[in-house]
Amino acid sequence: MKNIKKTSLLIIGSGPAGYTAAIYASRANLNPILVTGNNIGGQLTKTFNIENWPGNYPKISGQKLMDNLYNHTLVFNTNIINDTIIKIINFKKSPFLLEGNLNQYICNSIIIATGSNPKYLGLDSEKKFLGKGVSSCAVCDGFFFHNKIVTVIGGGNTAIEEAIYLSKITSKIHLIHRKTFFNADKILLNKLNNLIKQKKIILHTPFILKEILGNEKGVNSINIISLINNKIINISTFGVFILIGTIPNSKLFKGKLKLDKNGYIITNNYNLNNINFTQTSIPGIFAAGDVMDKNYRQAITSAATGCIAALDAQKFLNKINN
Numbered sequence: 001m002k003n004i005k006k007t008s009l010l011i012i013g014s015g016p017a018g019y020t021a022a023i024y025a026s027r028a029n030l031n032p033i034l035v036t037g038n039n040i041g042g043q044l045t046k047t048f049n050i051e052n053w054p055g056n057y058p059k060i061s062g063q064k065l066m067d068n069l070y071n072h073t074l075v076f077n078t079n080i081i082n083d084t085i086i087k088i089i090n091f092k093k094s095p096f097l098l099e100g101n102l103n104q105y106i107c108n109s110i111i112i113a114t115g116s117n118p119k120y121l122g123l124d125s126e127k128k129f130l131g132k133g134v135s136s137c138a139v140c141d142g143f144f145f146h147n148k149i150v151t152v153i154g155g156g157n158t159a160i161e162e163a164i165y166l167s168k169i170t171s172k173i174h175l176i177h178r179k180t181f182f183n184a185d186k187i188l189l190n191k192l193n194n195l196i197k198q199k200k201i202i203l204h205t206p207f208i209l210k211e212i213l214g215n216e217k218g219v220n221s222i223n224i225i226s227l228i229n230n231k232i233i234n235i236s237t238f239g240v241f242i243l244i245g246t247i248p249n250s251k252l253f254k255g256k257l258k259l260d261k262n263g264y265i266i267t268n269n270y271n272l273n274n275i276n277f278t279q280t281s282i283p284g285i286f287a288a289g290d291v292m293d294k295n296y297r298q299a300i301t302s303a304a305t306g307c308i309a310a311l312d313a314q315k316f317l318n319k320i321n322n
Helices: 016-027 042-046 062-075 124-128 138-145 157-166 186-197 299-321
Strands: 003-012 033-035 079-081 085-090 096-100 103-112 116-118 149-153 172-176 201-204 207-215 218-226 232-236 239-242 246-248 285-287
Touching (some): 003 299, 016 033, 016 042, 016 103, 042 116, 062 079, 103 299, 138 149, 149 157, 186 201, 207 232
Parallel strands (some): 003 033, 003 103, 033 079, 172 201
Antiparallel strands (some): 085 096, 096 103, 207 218, 218 232
């Protein structure tokens, strides 16, 4: 028989959204429990240098930032439990009941901050150079490739947007796409074509990434292979941005909450009124961070929605308790 943990507010996830929600909820005397999940600290722990977190100048490592956020939650005596939620027992109405590997949790409200994971190609060399030239975020890591040659893998809006962004920083971009056409918006494709004409971006279609090459210092080239004739081409590059989409960590909530076609949790931020911005399709259950944000996906925006979710949860709890 598992132990039963009772709380007014359960926070699921230990990234910027989850920790920020915990800080605000604890300061409001909601006495939340934060269940970390199996990826403590989230994606940021794999980022070596962060230069755009306000107040940490000139830079901070992702692991250090998450350690700081973790310690900040402890200042306000947040109950942090290293457990993973594996089953939803009751999501119909408050009080909600969930099961973890270690405990069962009964709560009056929930903040889901389970984040997302970038899609990768599954290459061994991709894993080898992750954080050493391989990245899934141009906004996060593009600055480190100032005036250098980089490669972008992908053909959707995100890939084209970030290739355009990188064109202002890097000396040259190789864009690798497995199809001969793009699914991106027309306005983005117009900008892309202009950059191709300027020879700022070199297009390779239909090609796929075969292998990433480098040494202890990081990436220095890649091999790509043609889908037409299997010809292999070696390209000199110092950065490889894998931009083929993200996967929100929402599988547990499928059939329990309303999700969009890509698996992102739908919240009231879809409404023009923006009342209870982070509330999901079930009153008392809120979502924050990358599990509900398919547009911005920055550490600071995740933290911001964590704050909003805590405030929304506080309003909900005040209402049911009065």
